[in-house]
Amino acid sequence: MADTVSFPIDTPAGERTVEVVYERLGAGEPLVLLHGIGHHLQVWDPVAGLLAAERDVIAVDLPGFGQSPALPDGIPYGLPGVVPVLGALFEALGIHQPHVAGNSLGGLVALQLGREKLVRSVTAISPAGFWSEAERRYAFGILWALRRGALTLPPGAVARLARTTAGRAAMLSTLYARPGRRTPDSVTAETRAMRESTGFDATLRVGRSVRFTDDIPDIPVTIAWGARDRLLLRRQGVRAKEVIPGARLVRLPGCGHVAMSDDPALTARVILDASR
Incomplete structure (x- = not known):
């Protein structure tokens, strides 16, 4: 059952209220799940129950996607706007430095959360941001x-x-x-x-200039890539490993871009191993 949490965010134009829809199940250390562009939290349904056997699982509709309303005026789409919102969300939910797993756009956001030391481990499944311009x-x-x-x-x-x-x-x-x-x-x-993704167009526009180029020291990072990913080609995983040399790079045989559906058991095992 989905719940909604509201919390304030300070912007140069004053305080704004953000609403985020999420589902929470299981018990243990908190694990936040972030979907890709145009998707919604239900994309994690194939693995949520498997993860909840060991974790307090919080699947999130990112602002402007799923049932979460668009970001209010004064908060931009893109990492500089979304990452502080998620940090405030963790506070509102009473979780401190959760584990985080993200797919595609959610993987990119998860890596930035790791870079800013807002999480204790990162699993990025086919994350955005390691492409060439042609890709x-x-x-x-x-x-x-x-x-x-x-x-x-x-x-x-x-x-x-x-x-x-x-x-x-x-x-x-x-x-x-x-x-x-x-x-x-x-x-x-x-x-x-x-x-119905109100944040789709703005997010994709911002994404034209996005490249993830920073290492993430001192936090366990796992980068997993579907061997049959037809959206973000798997060679981008090699680039991700070059940018984050301490990361564990995992191949997901038989999986496409959204591995959670293609092989739920393998995907859940990778996420749980990364968060142990």
């Missing part, structure tokens, strides 16, 4: 196409496509190596989340 343009072209499809396809057509294996493959094969594992309801919900 960035390629990935952003796919994301814009997914966004256009979500905006233009009537809900009835989405539901019909989601009911067939071929339809799910046509809609999701750039994100999942095994799109047939997604249920029709989850595909419909993901498409709706993409369509």
